[in-house]
Amino acid sequence: MRARSTRVRRMLAVLLVAACAPAAPASAHSSGSRHDVITWGASADRLGDAVADRSYRLVVRTSVAGDDLRIRLSNAFGDRPVTFDSVYAGLRRQGAALVHDSNRRLTFGGARFVTVPAGATAYSDPLPGRLPAATDLVISLHTPDAAGPATGHGMAMQTSYTARGDHTAEEDGTNWTDPTGSWFYLDAVSVRTSAATGAVVALGDSITDGWASTTDTDRRWPDYLARRLQKADTTVKGVADEGISGNKVLADGAGRSALNRLQQDVLSHPGVRTVFLFEGVNDLKAHTGVMAQDLIAGYRQIVDRAHAAGECVVGATVAPFKGWPEWDPAAETVRQEVNAFIRDSGEFDAVTDFDRILRSPYDHERILPFFDGGDHLHPNDKGMQAMADAVDLRALDCGP
CATH class of the missing domain: 2.60.120 (Jelly Rolls)
Structure with missing residues (x-):
């Protein structure tokens, strides 16, 4: 659950944004008890x-x-x-x-x-x-x-x-x-619906983008999450998959970095209540000198900007990838340090532990073979479903 310090900081940020924000654009129109919500x-x-x-x-x-x-x-x-x-x-x-x-x-x-x-x-x-x-x-x-x-x-x-x-x-x-x-x-794509209805945006890399899931079957983990939300007693119903294969938190390359695309790919969408942040493996496996403190600083910027926009942030731990050609003990050390921050810092409104869901019980540095899409990094359809099933839907139904 969210830490008290996080709640206080976000409430102050929301008040500041409310005082300084310009009028809402036509793309996010609302009237009375109805407003726009992103549906894809x-x-x-x-x-x-x-x-x-x-x-x-x-x-x-x-x-x-x-x-x-x-x-x-x-x-x-x-x-x-x-x-x-x-x-x-x-x-x-x-x-x-x-x-x-x-x-x-x-x-x-x-x-x-x-x-x-x-x-x-x-x-x-x-x-x-x-x-x-x-x-x-x-x-x-x-x-x-x-x-x-x-x-x-x-x-x-x-x-x-x-x-x-x-x-x-x-x-x-x-x-x-x-x-x-x-x-x-x-x-x-957006639709107009009840003002009580909101959306979650999944900000991520190739795992969120669906690589290793079956094409033309909508089996990316955000797709499975959308199906769960449709059946659940929750006001969060919209899901936007904003993953880019190869994307990094800190550096441009495969698409603009998560920091540089946050406004366009997340904060500009109507009806967003929660940002689901699952990204970082490409930063640490690229061997560009990125350390845990660098990724943590990037996460903090995303959290602060989302909170300033009145949105909650769920942080997801970085999944195991031993067996992928770029894996080495140094990258694994950074992954463990980053995951400890995500789990224990209290700076996220909620945490989903994809690391624990996907890892093998016999080697915590490897993805469970049953979930492995074949390259030891990307989950298959079963792994994608397990990820979506691990999300606490109550954590997505949050607000200022």
Whole structure:
């Protein structure tokens, strides 16, 4: 449970933010007893060169149900404006094919197109109607003039589709002949629901991103967590998976560092109540001289910034990885020191001990073979489920 000193510090930070914060943006609109909550998210990163006159049919899985769907398009890593001249939202029937009469046009400020400046994002207008939980939502978009660096999420663990020309309005999958394992330009989906309903954002690396889980089955650990939350007596229903393969807490590389992307990938999302921080193994196994005190300082910055935004932070211990080529006793020593801080410092509002859940009882430095995805670092589907099952759902249902 949270330490008293943490509660006091967070309450003061929340009061300070409330006094100084600007008016809420349109992307987080609320009215009376209802507000926006993120139902899906994926961290934006660079995705190579953009392609003009290309359509993308992106398959994503919702978590919380709600009305008035909105999407966020990202050009965060572009070096020039990108125009989306046709954007639709529908429900998937099978493959690239949609449920009949489910495909509906999205608008932006009342227009059928939007131009997103380099480094910026854009929210769609609310789309009237109900979006169920645990649904395969399909966002189809067309870029007539895209060029330069593309923005998106590289390791989706979900098959989406691309096509030449504009086929966004089509409900059948005939012209969507090119599968892709990435999500392009789309980085968030939100819905409007009860103001009592909140969301949790999982901030992490490739384990959170789902590597070694089975593609197209939604078996990342945040997916299993979302299924638990749907059945539980809790007001936290939304889950956003903001993992990036290879990501570090302190240094840019595989995506911006957790510190540098915290605002965009976590704090900017509507309805977030809790940040679930599970990251650090890439910092310590990279042998760049990162010590326990360095990672701890990074964690503290994330906790302080989240608390200042009125959000709780659950810290997760760094999982074992002996057998991975970069493992050595020095990195293991740092891991043990970092985990001791996460468990015992009282600086997190709650702790989930993934280390104890995943490690072998015969060698605490190794992942249990039953949970091992094959490389001694990434859990398989069973390991992902065990991680989600270890999360205390009451710890996510917190607030200022």
